[in-house]
Amino acid sequence: MITRNKALAAVAVVGALALTTSACSSSKSTTGGGGNGGSTFNAAATSIVNPSTKPGGTLKLWSTQDVDSLDPAIGYYAFVWDLQRFYVRSLVGYPSKPGAAGLQLQPDLASAMPTVTNDGKTYTFKLKSGIKFSDGTPVTSKDIKYGIERVFAQDVLPNGPIYLISDLDEGQKYPGPYKDKDPQGLKSVQTPDDSTIVFNLQQANSDFLYHLAMGGASPIEQAKDDGANYAKHPLSTGPYVIENYVANKGFDMVRNKYWDKSTDSLHSALPDKITFTVTTNADDLDSRLLDGSIDVDAAQRGVQTAAQGKILTTPSLKADTVDAPAATIRYISIQTKVAPFDNVDCRKAVEYAISGTDQQTARGGKWAGQLATNMLPPAIPGSDNYDPYNLAAGQSQVTQAKAELAKCGKPNGFSTTIAARSTSPKDVKQAVAAQAALKAIGVTADIKQYDGSQSGSTVGSPDWMHSNSIGLNVFGWGSDYPTGSGMLSVLIDGRLISKSGNNNYSEINDPQINGWIDDAAKASDPATAAADYTKINHRVMDLALYFPGVVEQSLNYYNPRLTNVMFNQELGMLDFSALGTSDGK
Amino acid sequence: MLLYILRRLLNVVVMLLVVATITFGIFFLVPLLQHTDPVMRYIGKNANPVAIAGIKVKLGLDKPVYEQFWLYLKGLVVGRDYANGNDVIHCPAPCFGISTQTQTPVWPTLLHDVTVTGSLAAGAAVLWLVFGVGTGVVSALRKRTAIDRVAMVTALAGVSLPVYFTGLAASALFVYNLGWLQPTNPDVTFTSDPGAWFQGMLLPWITLAFLFAATYARLTRATMLDVLGEDYIRTARAKGLPERTVIGKHAMRSTLTPIMTVFGMDLGGLLGGAILTENVFNLHGLGFDALNGITKNDLPMIMGVTLFAAFFIVMANLIVDLLYAVVDPRVRLA
Numbered sequence: 001m002i003t004r005n006k007a008l009a010a011v012a013v014v015g016a017l018a019l020t021t022s023a024c025s026s027s028k029s030t031t032g033g034g035g036n037g038g039s040t041f042n043a044a045a046t047s048i049v050n051p052s053t054k055p056g057g058t059l060k061l062w063s064t065q066d067v068d069s070l071d072p073a074i075g076y077y078a079f080v081w082d083l084q085r086f087y088v089r090s091l092v093g094y095p096s097k098p099g100a101a102g103l104q105l106q107p108d109l110a111s112a113m114p115t116v117t118n119d120g121k122t123y124t125f126k127l128k129s130g131i132k133f134s135d136g137t138p139v140t141s142k143d144i145k146y147g148i149e150r151v152f153a154q155d156v157l158p159n160g161p162i163y164l165i166s167d168l169d170e171g172q173k174y175p176g177p178y179k180d181k182d183p184q185g186l187k188s189v190q191t192p193d194d195s196t197i198v199f200n201l202q203q204a205n206s207d208f209l210y211h212l213a214m215g216g217a218s219p220i221e222q223a224k225d226d227g228a229n230y231a232k233h234p235l236s237t238g239p240y241v242i243e244n245y246v247a248n249k250g251f252d253m254v255r256n257k258y259w260d261k262s263t264d265s266l267h268s269a270l271p272d273k274i275t276f277t278v279t280t281n282a283d284d285l286d287s288r289l290l291d292g293s294i295d296v297d298a299a300q301r302g303v304q305t306a307a308q309g310k311i312l313t314t315p316s317l318k319a320d321t322v323d324a325p326a327a328t329i330r331y332i333s334i335q336t337k338v339a340p341f342d343n344v345d346c347r348k349a350v351e352y353a354i355s356g357t358d359q360q361t362a363r364g365g366k367w368a369g370q371l372a373t374n375m376l377p378p379a380i381p382g383s384d385n386y387d388p389y390n391l392a393a394g395q396s397q398v399t400q401a402k403a404e405l406a407k408c409g410k411p412n413g414f415s416t417t418i419a420a421r422s423t424s425p426k427d428v429k430q431a432v433a434a435q436a437a438l439k440a441i442g443v444t445a446d447i448k449q450y451d452g453s454q455s456g457s458t459v460g461s462p463d464w465m466h467s468n469s470i471g472l473n474v475f476g477w478g479s480d481y482p483t484g485s486g487m488l489s490v491l492i493d494g495r496l497i498s499k500s501g502n503n504n505y506s507e508i509n510d511p512q513i514n515g516w517i518d519d520a521a522k523a524s525d526p527a528t529a530a531a532d533y534t535k536i537n538h539r540v541m542d543l544a545l546y547f548p549g550v551v552e553q554s555l556n557y558y559n560p561r562l563t564n565v566m567f568n569q570e571l572g573m574l575d576f577s578a579l580g581t582s583d584g585k
Numbered sequence: 586m587l588l589y590i591l592r593r594l595l596n597v598v599v600m601l602l603v604v605a606t607i608t609f610g611i612f613f614l615v616p617l618l619q620h621t622d623p624v625m626r627y628i629g630k631n632a633n634p635v636a637i638a639g640i641k642v643k644l645g646l647d648k649p650v651y652e653q654f655w656l657y658l659k660g661l662v663v664g665r666d667y668a669n670g671n672d673v674i675h676c677p678a679p680c681f682g683i684s685t686q687t688q689t690p691v692w693p694t695l696l697h698d699v700t701v702t703g704s705l706a707a708g709a710a711v712l713w714l715v716f717g718v719g720t721g722v723v724s725a726l727r728k729r730t731a732i733d734r735v736a737m738v739t740a741l742a743g744v745s746l747p748v749y750f751t752g753l754a755a756s757a758l759f760v761y762n763l764g765w766l767q768p769t770n771p772d773v774t775f776t777s778d779p780g781a782w783f784q785g786m787l788l789p790w791i792t793l794a795f796l797f798a799a800t801y802a803r804l805t806r807a808t809m810l811d812v813l814g815e816d817y818i819r820t821a822r823a824k825g826l827p828e829r830t831v832i833g834k835h836a837m838r839s840t841l842t843p844i845m846t847v848f849g850m851d852l853g854g855l856l857g858g859a860i861l862t863e864n865v866f867n868l869h870g871l872g873f874d875a876l877n878g879i880t881k882n883d884l885p886m887i888m889g890v891t892l893f894a895a896f897f898i899v900m901a902n903l904i905v906d907l908l909y910a911v912v913d914p915r916v917r918l919a
Binding site: 066069153154155156158159162178227228229231232246247248249250275277278279280281283284287288291293423451454456457500501 | 625627628638642694761771772864869873880
């Protein structure tokens with residue numbers, strides 16, 4: 001009997017064969033092969049490749065990962081948020097622009113950015129006129145309020161972002177629209193007329209607009225809402241409507257006849273149709289990409305090893321790739337509640353001992369991530385080059401590590417346990433690399449693997465961490481929105497530590513950090529909040545709460561026939577909604 | 586005969602009940618051994634207490650295990666509504682549960698995908714029976730000739746080379762290098778574009794048939810050689826019957842009996858999911874569901890595929906047993 005791993009290894013080997021033969025073939029399709037002359041390696045990271053306004057054609061997206069949900073209140077994968085840009089619109093949204101310009105929120109359903117009054121606690125939006133759902137029903141402010149109310153129905157619609165609950169519940173304990181009997185609904189949101197919506201916050205929150213840009217804040221037509229089943233047939237307010245959705249198979253998106261271009265400055269909507277197809281064979285997906293028969297790997301997790309080798313050694317292929325850092329960090333948390341890591345010097349020993357280069361190699365090398373020196377990736381405002389442990393060198397620093405061990409009273413080392421998701425082979429490799437590095441300073445580390453789908457009740461449970469003596473935990477976090485809060489708060493805000501589903505794995509509850517988090521939330525302008533997070537990030541590193549590991553990136557190839565190719569910094573991947581086809585096919 | 590069929594059908598029901606009990610046990614045993622909660626498989630990175638409680642109520646995970654098992658068995662027969670207040674997901678019979686990945690009932694997915702697996706298995710079965718049995722008969726009749734040796738070496742290669750090698754190598758050669766065939770496209774169905782569907786299915790059929798035809802060729806050859814040495818064959822020839830009648834009517838009947846046994850098992854197993862072939866060629870059948878369920882820890886999907894596969898295997902065995910009487914009159918079914 002063949003084990004799955006052996007089978008997959010063989011698939012990879014023969015996949016390489018397929019790629020080799022395909023690349024050598026002379027019978028390449030007219031759209032396949034080298035670039036069309038407009039692209040260079042990583043050009044899409046900072047500029048628009050092949051700019052065009054030509055409409056038409058079918059954009060073919062393939063993925064080895066199905067969507068988590070098409071319900072805008074539930075979908076949480078980054079690539080699903082990218083797909084949502086085709087059919088979901090909120091009050092504000094991100095423009096399709098390369099670089100930092102793409103992070104600046106702009107009005108979408110709103111006619112202008114909100115009027116903010118009451119010391120930053122009241123946001124008033126006016127809606128554009130002429131916006132309709134894909135069934136022809138006009139969108140009103142009540143539909144937006146209803147959409148937000150659905151987010152509160154966590155018993156029916158779980159697994160999506162819940163920032164709006166924290167922002168707007170204000171002690172009401174609102175149960176969501178399915179159980180609510182109060183005609184006022186969610187009291188913090190008011191709709192004085194069909195084109196006005198007012199949000200009353202209990203305290204100023206500089207992140208609130210970013211939360212309103214998420215799918216959970218999009219309008220939902222109450223009459224068409226059937227709870228958990230809505231994901232099968234969501235209505236659209238964007239340029240496309242979803243058709244033929246079959247779980248684990250894919251779906252199509254065709255033009256929404258009720259979408260009015262004159263109301264939408266954020267979505268270019270060039271292709272006539274978009275297809276999303278789920279596959280299991282990643283090597284075959286790469287073959288099709290290089291062959292030109294499909295356009296983009298929607299999951300945007302990077303090509304497989306076989307295709308990577310081919311691309312990097314073929315300049316014409318490499319020209320049509322992008323490999324830019326996302327706002328995602330692959331770190332190792334250091335548990336402050338498990339001895340001896342309750343001692344900061346023991347934690348610092350870990351910072352010095354682990355080799356960043358080995359961690360990078362474990363994740364796939366320099367094409368899969370760049371060395372991180374602190375916990376704020378470059379795309380996040382407030383990020384800087386702070387590096388108190390000389391992590392930029394990427395090497396184990398045994399002398400400094402042993403000195404820290406001596407300071408924490410463990411000159412001969414100690415024993416600990418590293419947790420890693422068995423379902424994430426790269427995490428396990430990171431754990432193995434850390435284990436070897438720690439051994440060099442006399443620290444014996446066992447590796448405890450666990451089912452990643454159970455992280456909420458395993459590493460997400462402080463009790464489980466304590467009872468299993470987990471000192472270190474390999475994990476990752478991607479920012480949900482481009483601020484220091486979106487990146488860091490769930491990892492270091494001590495007031496968010498919970499019995500299950502906890503993300504503050506180091507269990508740090510530091511009054512100074514918590515205070516700065518509050519200061520940043522109350523900040524009236526992004527620059528002030530960013531400065532607060534610079535301080536927070538420095539303190540996180542000074543307290544040695546996380547070994548930052550690598551800032552993730554992925555080598556992604558795109559079909560050279562595509563136009564308007566650009567990297568979206570907010571999502572850390574290509575901006576699907578901007579893409580068009582040069583051949584109109 | 587009728588009594589025999591009823592008895593066998595009862596056996597089928599008992600067998601499926603045993604499989605259902607074991608798979609249900611695994612659903613609870615695995616999380617128990619891992620000290621985890623089954624509901625967490627339905628929860629994403631926001632393990633919100635309200636969400637956990639709501640899902641427990643909806644899926645019935647808040648009830649005692651024996652009650653859950655009863656609801657599971659009942660759902661298999663009459664279907665089930667997963668409800669929490671006005672949030673209802675209807676799971677039609679046979680209800681295998683709600684997928685942790687898609688949060689939708691497993692059965693409609695299996696029902697949709699069995700057509701893909703069925704078309705793969707049927708096409709491949711035709712090819713391997715025609716070429717496997719044909720090659721075996723020719724080899725037996727031309728034993729120790731060049732034809733026999735070439736056929737048996739080819740069969741040995743077919744048995745030895747795994748599907749993930751032959752499949753990908755064939756794709757590399759015929760699709761990506763020579764460009765004779767288009768890659769299989771899961772978006773294309775028989776109804777949407779019969780020509781493209783047929784072209785896309787050719788390689789999967791041939792790849793799968795190559796593996797099985799090899800086994801059948803060797804089995805047919807060996808059985809045929811045994812049968813040709815039997816007294817009644819010699820008697821038939823001594824009576825002056827034409828060779829075509831001796832082989833086609835008398836020798837083939839006995840030869841087909843063991844082949845039918847193996848064919849029933851193979852076809853039943855294949856309908857349960859040709860995991861490697863489907864994944865190599867991006868066919869979204871039961872094998873795809875099985876692998877997807879395993880890699881994503883989707884226990885309801887794994888339970889569903891297992892029960893479905895068990896159903897096909899026991900039914901295929903039953904049909905084979907019934908067909909014995911037709912093919913070989915020596916078999917009695919009393």
